[in-house]
Amino acid sequence: DVKVTQSSRYLVKRTGEKVFLECVQDMDHENMFWYRQDPGLGLRLIYFSYDVKMKEKGDIPEGYSVSREKKERFSLILESASTNQTSMYLCASSLTGVNIQYFGAGTRLSVL
Amino acid sequence: AQSVTQLDSQVPVFEEAPVELRCNYSSSVSVYLFWYVQYPNQGLQLLLKYLSGSTLVKGINGFEAEFNKSQTSFHLRKPSVHISDTAEYFCAVSDSTGAGSYQLTFGKGTKLSVIP
Numbered sequence: 001d002v003k004v005t006q007s008s009r010y011l012v013k014r015t016g017e018k019v020f021l022e023c024v025q026d027m028d029h030e031n032m033f034w035y036r037q038d039p040g041l042g043l044r045l046i047y048f049s050y051d052v053k054m055k056e057k058g059d060i061p062e063g064y065s066v067s068r069e070k071k072e073r074f075s076l077i078l079e080s081a082s083t084n085q086t087s088m089y090l091c092a093s094s095l096t097g098v099n100i101q102y103f104g105a106g107t108r109l110s111v112l
Numbered sequence: 113a114q115s116v117t118q119l120d121s122q123v124p125v126f127e128e129a130p131v132e133l134r135c136n137y138s139s140s141v142s143v144y145l146f147w148y149v150q151y152p153n154q155g156l157q158l159l160l161k162y163l164s165g166s167t168l169v170k171g172i173n174g175f176e177a178e179f180n181k182s183q184t185s186f187h188l189r190k191p192s193v194h195i196s197d198t199a200e201y202f203c204a205v206s207d208s209t210g211a212g213s214y215q216l217t218f219g220k221g222t223k224l225s226v227i228p
Contacts, residue, residue: 001201004155006155024114029213033215040121040220041220042202042218042219042220043156043202043216043218048214050214056214058215072208090155090156092156094214096214099144099206099214099216100146100158100161101156101158101216102158103148103155103156103157104155105154105155106153106154106155108153
């Protein structure tokens with residue numbers, strides 16, 4: 001089975017802190033994705049990566065950056081966390097082509 | 113570009129009754145279609161997918177969906193629901209032509225509540 005692991009299930013941070021969300025997949029997938037999920041808004045794509053060191057902006061990249069130094073790991077960075085970034089963050093991975101995405105369990109981030 | 117509309121944000125249904133969750137999509141190219149399920153405080157899990165071939169696809173937990181190209185729909189059905197089916201369900205579409213095929217476009221979700 002494909003496994004996508006997010007390093008934290010719950011995080012509480014203060015406004016202005018730098019926050020790292022880590023995601024690791026074990027199936028040698030080329031593509032990795034970061035979404036945020038908010039009630040009534042569904043899933044919105046923040047960033048995705050189709051190869052090591054490659055990244056593309058999604059629909060809502062403002063206030064976020066990403067890093068992909070190794071194929072299996074994709075990090076989401078909040079340079080200076082703000083209260084409007086309180087949300088559920090979901091990581092996913094897929095093989096190019098069919099694009100069946102496999103999701104991690106999510107990280108619920110609260111910024112106070 | 114694609115878009116997905118899930119027509120119902122919430123669907124309450126009694127246990128053992130049938131259910132249909134509606135999904136319509138818009139795309140200028142051919143597509144792959146997916147349904148995902150999200151149980152409380154968990155990530156999304158693939159329920160079923162349409163890639164090609166038979167328009168009726170069967171998934172896990174007794175769910176099935178039918179691809180209707182003329183109506184651009186991919187409705188999800190189950191003949192008899194259980195309490196354990198209480199979850200949020202997401203319909204998603206992907207470009208199947210190979211160009212820009214990295215991304216999935218998701219609907220806003222339908223919360224299914226099964227009433228004992």
